Amino acid sequence: MDRIRIVGGNPLAGTIPVSGAKNAALPLMIASLLTPQTLTLENVPHLADVEQLIRILGNHGVDYSVNGKRDHQNGGTTSGYSRTINFTAENIVDTTAPYELVSKMRASFWVIGPVLARMGEAKVSLPGGCAIGTRPVDLFIEGLQALGADIDVDTGYVVAKAKNRLRGNRYTFPKVSVGATHVLMMAASLARGETVLENAAREPEVVNLAECLIAMGAKIHGAGTSTITIEGVDELSGAKVRVIPDRIETGTYAMAVAMTGGDVLLEGAQPDLLEAALDVIRKTGAEITPTNAGIRVRRNGAGIAPVDVTTEPFPGFPTDLQAQFMGLMTMAKGKSRITETIFENRFMHVQELARLGAHITLSGQTAIVEGVSKLKGAPVMATDLRASVSLVIAGLAAEGETTVNRVYHLDRGFERLEEKLSGCGAVIERISG
Numbered sequence: 001m002d003r004i005r006i007v008g009g010n011p012l013a014g015t016i017p018v019s020g021a022k023n024a025a026l027p028l029m030i031a032s033l034l035t036p037q038t039l040t041l042e043n044v045p046h047l048a049d050v051e052q053l054i055r056i057l058g059n060h061g062v063d064y065s066v067n068g069k070r071d072h073q074n075g076g077t078t079s080g081y082s083r084t085i086n087f088t089a090e091n092i093v094d095t096t097a098p099y100e101l102v103s104k105m106r107a108s109f110w111v112i113g114p115v116l117a118r119m120g121e122a123k124v125s126l127p128g129g130c131a132i133g134t135r136p137v138d139l140f141i142e143g144l145q146a147l148g149a150d151i152d153v154d155t156g157y158v159v160a161k162a163k164n165r166l167r168g169n170r171y172t173f174p175k176v177s178v179g180a181t182h183v184l185m186m187a188a189s190l191a192r193g194e195t196v197l198e199n200a201a202r203e204p205e206v207v208n209l210a211e212c213l214i215a216m217g218a219k220i221h222g223a224g225t226s227t228i229t230i231e232g233v234d235e236l237s238g239a240k241v242r243v244i245p246d247r248i249e250t251g252t253y254a255m256a257v258a259m260t261g262g263d264v265l266l267e268g269a270q271p272d273l274l275e276a277a278l279d280v281i282r283k284t285g286a287e288i289t290p291t292n293a294g295i296r297v298r299r300n301g302a303g304i305a306p307v308d309v310t311t312e313p314f315p316g317f318p319t320d321l322q323a324q325f326m327g328l329m330t331m332a333k334g335k336s337r338i339t340e341t342i343f344e345n346r347f348m349h350v351q352e353l354a355r356l357g358a359h360i361t362l363s364g365q366t367a368i369v370e371g372v373s374k375l376k377g378a379p380v381m382a383t384d385l386r387a388s389v390s391l392v393i394a395g396l397a398a399e400g401e402t403t404v405n406r407v408y409h410l411d412r413g414f415e416r417l418e419e420k421l422s423g424c425g426a427v428i429e430r431i432s433g
């Protein structure tokens, strides 16, 4: 199993290119199931989750080509940088998404929306993904039922049927859900009549998916607000759409610079995608400057100021940056309180950060972080995607050597992490085996 070895203590300086967003690429790829024509996606990051979803889509009959040319090396796609991929679901050959494929990743459950809408039936295993909470699928079931689907949950599978096509309806999410908003927006695009989704997620990834569906011929208004209206159409066509830059990767590297000090241009980053997080990073004492090329992050010798944060749905501070921010706060000059409101079990990094010398206590859903003047490198274990990268950030600032084990978590969501950081002066390498 691969490990990441870091020797901390160097400030970061240089340029880090921001990749396409994993959490936008995944629903856009799934939207390819809605049409027999080709959906071309630009700026798709090269990540384990993307490769896994390519396998899941392949099981349904989706063909793909990378930059117009199929490459059978590296598990089917060219390795390295964000790329353009064409997805064509001429026929859906299988309406079942099996446990073996879906259990590895949360977003794979989302195929239920387009497969059901296009084929009138779908049987999808209950999902896996980061173990950061119970993560039920009740809102997907309730929402699809509101669109007229018959749904049973049987032997670990959600079996959905809508033999006479889904019907538009009004559905109010009892709780904001990014995934359920994606799924209902896709399903409603091919339903008969109008659907109104209330209390919908407002995340930029929802907006990116709506732009994609609109380019495919869907009639959608209001994406990015809490009320989305979808007028169903009989069929959707192919389109060409660009995946937005990864706001979580952007925030992660910004926090790394805020922690180690230095001066880094996050190339291609879009400030409007993460204003709440950038405001918080500014309050810690880092300088954040939007430029034509992206976002410049600088911190000089001054210390890190403690800042309290509470995670919230967009436009609030994202839960996917909570662990990284806690990493940063471990070396703040004073006490900060970090409250997690989205997932009930997203503090697994606390005990690992403690191995590096962090002082953190938990009180319910709040972590109280007493900043220390220095961290010391140690072996640590990655427990989930964003927790892993918080350990990398802390390792970059710690004295001596940190080894992060179970790197496969990182590979789900960070493209060329070691290369991007070592390009800015960090001592970081992957140890294979």
Ligand SMILES: CC(=O)N[C@H]1[C@@H](OP(=O)(O)OP(=O)(O)OC[C@H]2O[C@@H](n3ccc(=O)[nH]c3=O)[C@H](O)[C@@H]2O)O[C@H](CO)[C@@H](O)[C@@H]1O
Pocket (backbone or CB within 6 Å): 023, 024, 026, 106, 107, 133, 134, 135, 136, 137, 138, 139, 140, 141, 175, 176, 177, 178, 179, 180, 319, 320, 342, 343, 344
């Ligand atoms: C691939 C992807 O894009 N993943 C992101 C997506 O996950 P995901 O779409 O799974 O997250 P949701 O927004 O659905 O989850 C928000 C909350 O709603 C709950 N819930 C959700 C659905 C449901 O049927 N019932 C229910 O109770 C969840 O357990 C959680 O407590 O949004 C999360 C919140 O921004 C991010 O942390 C994840 O990185």
Ligand SMILES: C=C(OP(=O)(O)O)C(=O)O
Pocket (backbone or CB within 6 Å): 023, 105, 106, 107, 128, 129, 130, 132, 320, 385, 386, 413
């Ligand atoms: C929690 C995440 O992913 P997933 O929803 O796929 O588990 C994430 O991207 O931080």
